[in-house]
Amino acid sequence: xxxxxxxxxxxxxxxxxxxxxxxxxxxxxxxxxxxxxxxxxxxxxxxxxxxxxxxxxxxxxxxxxxxxxxxxxxxxxxxxxxxxxxxxxxxxxxxxxxxxxxxxxxxxxxxxxxxxxxxxxxxxxxxxxxxxxxxxxxxxxxxxxxxxxxxxxxxxxxxxxxxxxxxxxxxxxxxxxxxxxxxxxxxxxxxxxxxxxxxxxxxxxxxxxxxxxxxxxxxxxxxxxxxxxxxxxxxxxxxxxxxxxxxxxxxxxxxxxxxxxxxxxxxxxxxxxxxxxxxxxxxxxxxxxxxxxxxxxxxxxxxxxxxxxxxxxxxxxxxxxxxxxxxxxxxxxxxxxxxxxxxxxxxxxxxxxxxxxxxxxxxxxxxxxxxxxxxxxxxxxxxxxxxxxxxxxxxxxxxxxxxxxxxxxxxxxxxxxxxxxxxxxxxxxxxxxxxxxxxxxxxxxxxxxxxxxxxxxxxxxxxxxxxxxxxxxxxxxxxxxxxxxxxxxxxxxxxxxxxxxxxxx
Amino acid sequence: xxxxxxxxxxxxxxxxxxxxxxxxxxxxxxxxxxxxxxxxxxxxxxxxxxxxxxxxxxxxxxxxxxxxxxxxxxxxxxxxxxxxxxxxxxxxxxxxxxxxxxxxxxxxxxxxxxxxxxxxxxxxxxxxxxxxxxxxxxxxxxxxxxxxxxxxxxxxxxxxxxxxxxxxxxxxxxxxxxxxxxxxxxxxxxxxxxxxxxxxxxxxxxxxxxxxxxxxxxxxxxxxxxxxxxxxxxxxxxxxxxxxxxxxxxxxxxxxxxxxxxxxxxxxxxxxxxxxxxxxxxxxxxxxxxxxxxxxxxxxxxxxxxxxxxxxxxxxxxxxxxxxxxxxxxxxxxxxxxxxxxxxxxxxxxxxxxxxxxx
Numbered sequence: 001x002x003x004x005x006x007x008x009x010x011x012x013x014x015x016x017x018x019x020x021x022x023x024x025x026x027x028x029x030x031x032x033x034x035x036x037x038x039x040x041x042x043x044x045x046x047x048x049x050x051x052x053x054x055x056x057x058x059x060x061x062x063x064x065x066x067x068x069x070x071x072x073x074x075x076x077x078x079x080x081x082x083x084x085x086x087x088x089x090x091x092x093x094x095x096x097x098x099x100x101x102x103x104x105x106x107x108x109x110x111x112x113x114x115x116x117x118x119x120x121x122x123x124x125x126x127x128x129x130x131x132x133x134x135x136x137x138x139x140x141x142x143x144x145x146x147x148x149x150x151x152x153x154x155x156x157x158x159x160x161x162x163x164x165x166x167x168x169x170x171x172x173x174x175x176x177x178x179x180x181x182x183x184x185x186x187x188x189x190x191x192x193x194x195x196x197x198x199x200x201x202x203x204x205x206x207x208x209x210x211x212x213x214x215x216x217x218x219x220x221x222x223x224x225x226x227x228x229x230x231x232x233x234x235x236x237x238x239x240x241x242x243x244x245x246x247x248x249x250x251x252x253x254x255x256x257x258x259x260x261x262x263x264x265x266x267x268x269x270x271x272x273x274x275x276x277x278x279x280x281x282x283x284x285x286x287x288x289x290x291x292x293x294x295x296x297x298x299x300x301x302x303x304x305x306x307x308x309x310x311x312x313x314x315x316x317x318x319x320x321x322x323x324x325x326x327x328x329x330x331x332x333x334x335x336x337x338x339x340x341x342x343x344x345x346x347x348x349x350x351x352x353x354x355x356x357x358x359x360x361x362x363x364x365x366x367x368x369x370x371x372x373x374x375x376x377x378x379x380x381x382x383x384x385x386x387x388x389x390x391x392x393x394x395x396x397x398x399x400x401x402x403x404x405x406x407x408x409x410x411x412x413x414x415x416x417x418x419x420x421x422x423x424x425x426x427x428x429x430x431x432x433x434x435x436x437x438x439x440x441x442x443x444x445x446x447x448x449x450x451x452x453x454x455x456x457x458x459x460x461x462x463x464x465x466x467x468x469x470x471x472x473x474x475x476x477x478x479x480x481x482x483x484x485x486x487x488x489x490x491x492x493x494x495x496x497x498x499x500x501x502x503x504x505x
Numbered sequence: 506x507x508x509x510x511x512x513x514x515x516x517x518x519x520x521x522x523x524x525x526x527x528x529x530x531x532x533x534x535x536x537x538x539x540x541x542x543x544x545x546x547x548x549x550x551x552x553x554x555x556x557x558x559x560x561x562x563x564x565x566x567x568x569x570x571x572x573x574x575x576x577x578x579x580x581x582x583x584x585x586x587x588x589x590x591x592x593x594x595x596x597x598x599x600x601x602x603x604x605x606x607x608x609x610x611x612x613x614x615x616x617x618x619x620x621x622x623x624x625x626x627x628x629x630x631x632x633x634x635x636x637x638x639x640x641x642x643x644x645x646x647x648x649x650x651x652x653x654x655x656x657x658x659x660x661x662x663x664x665x666x667x668x669x670x671x672x673x674x675x676x677x678x679x680x681x682x683x684x685x686x687x688x689x690x691x692x693x694x695x696x697x698x699x700x701x702x703x704x705x706x707x708x709x710x711x712x713x714x715x716x717x718x719x720x721x722x723x724x725x726x727x728x729x730x731x732x733x734x735x736x737x738x739x740x741x742x743x744x745x746x747x748x749x750x751x752x753x754x755x756x757x758x759x760x761x762x763x764x765x766x767x768x769x770x771x772x773x774x775x776x777x778x779x780x781x782x783x784x785x786x787x788x789x790x791x792x793x794x795x796x797x798x799x800x801x802x803x804x805x806x807x808x809x810x811x812x813x814x815x816x817x818x819x820x821x822x823x824x825x826x827x828x829x830x831x832x833x834x835x836x837x838x839x840x841x842x843x844x845x846x847x848x849x850x851x852x853x854x855x856x857x858x859x860x861x862x863x864x
Contacts, residue, residue: 312529313528313529314526314527314528314529315526315527317527317529317532317534317590317592317593318592318593318620318622320529320593322593322595322650325529325534325554325593326554326556326562328529329529329530329534329556330556332529332530333530333556335530338526338528339528428526
């Protein structure tokens, strides 16, 4: 480690204090760096900006137009008064070269008067929505009931979406810049007075300590912020749904936005957070709980079905019910492989289909799904490469893994099946038990922003089960989960909610 | 620390090859096993299904002889293409001569075998076990599970008391009780259940018929099924009624003294399924008459059954065990010395709940 740090140190470019002229000379090397000179009245004004970052309409209508019309009216004009003629908010006047550099690179225009060449005004002309999609429907986390608004690649829009629903001055946005090359705007959002201070401190510290060049997506942050980066389990929920992010904030979690990413990271998360869908809250609690339990069962089935098939057929034929023995032996009688190879073959086929389906254009992917699912499945059974029963089990397992609402978690579930299959193939039922023990040990050790990952289960918090395995009715979830240690335990006044106002009174 | 972990990981995966796998389609799964004693030699018969011709199974039979019971299964293996596995064994059938000689060795081996399930059925065949198994394999029945299904069906719906390996072992090893097993017989091309075989210390000592086995069923534990025919008479007219047990409970009580008395209170909630046309059951008087006659008759039959047990010196009802649970310093030997003359009084109470649809 020490050797590497030495290497990095020696490679680091030396930070020199540039003069404004040096900066401009460097920027002029780019063909999109424009320089407009205008002469109005007694004033010689030069405007510098990046053509590719600036909105030309703003430049023409708000800056050039006003400068040309208003400036000749003044006899003496100081640069500080620019705000009075240019109708654009927050015009900054500075001499600091570093600020000028970053602002220019963010889409600001630099205005300079010839008589005071050192003092520059920075006008924000950045075209916020240039090259970004307008459509903000949440595509990957779909829900039939409830709002369909999702986050987009523009951080301004995302923050706006949050502010619209959390109407309180306690919603705080803290801005940071990350990435030595990308200079990405990162916003940490939380509700003051609810969020635990220690958690917030951890988050702020972790984010500010990140050293990286380009932050492409929030999922990069997800990995960089993780407590244990070599775990297959995602440490934080990342969602593109506005309602989910808002719910997390209200519970006392912290949300992290990155510019250019439609996903928001919320944390500290627990394992159960990955299996809750916003739809659980939009349906009556009985239905919500039922579907949540189906989802949990789906996960268990998806992880364990094919390992159990391998274990039972390889080692524990005693366990097969007598009516199932015939069909199983019959369907396997012509298969030349041992069960473990049979399962691996089919599981990898399904993974290939999934991977191919995700890479292909939507319209082709549908056809591929049908071709792969039906034709390959049926053909491999008829060619006696796999048994009928296994085909059903593997297909159901794949289907069940799709019920997980968070995509990252469903990837994890896809993955952890394979080591368990190997354990089952080598050691049978004992191997499965062993693998599950390892999994539980790992989950028990995991942390998310210093919070235990397996919390209401371990450490056991009986009261927080209200919204974990089942989605309890709203009068039972008045309190925020205690494992987040929120500063305000009550979400709203339960006494007021209980009052039934009668029309007769 | 890390190195030790890697070492364990490598070793465990390398040792994984040492466990022999038994892939389900590469073993010969036997469904029933028969034991006989013929001409001074033990004969073992195994019946197993073959699944190779479509969904229909074809039963196959393997037989072998040996001078001991231990190497019957290894000897069967020497005749088979695939290794023989007894993990799915559903029935062990003993020939009568074998049962008379004693089934102790087999029972001990089964009790220690971790592959076989405790719901395995044991049974005794009149004549050869092999012949019975051949019937199920070769005639129209053609089902490897025929005999075990037959026994289970009769336990569930008819007169056979609940039995399986677990209950047998409990009766066999338990102090103050003797085991019993279903008794099967060949009838033409079919196999018929003919009652219960009684055992004393692992040796066959006699049998009772299917009617009596219903009484054993009533006396042993709570039951919800079984039928029993009872003769009935009124004004010199004679006939029979068929009683169907809906729910029966038995309660034992011990009156201590120099000559202890055991009272068995039996309460049967029953329906009368069939009765002669001259009987007018909706009539309250006749109803009571039938009830009284039924109770009297059942009392008589139970007394006869118990005295049969006492005469043979077997205790399938576990009366010794019951007395043991109510006496300090119970001694098995001295109890069974007096078992023959022990006074056991049944008190039957029949509740006729329904007699079918009618006015």
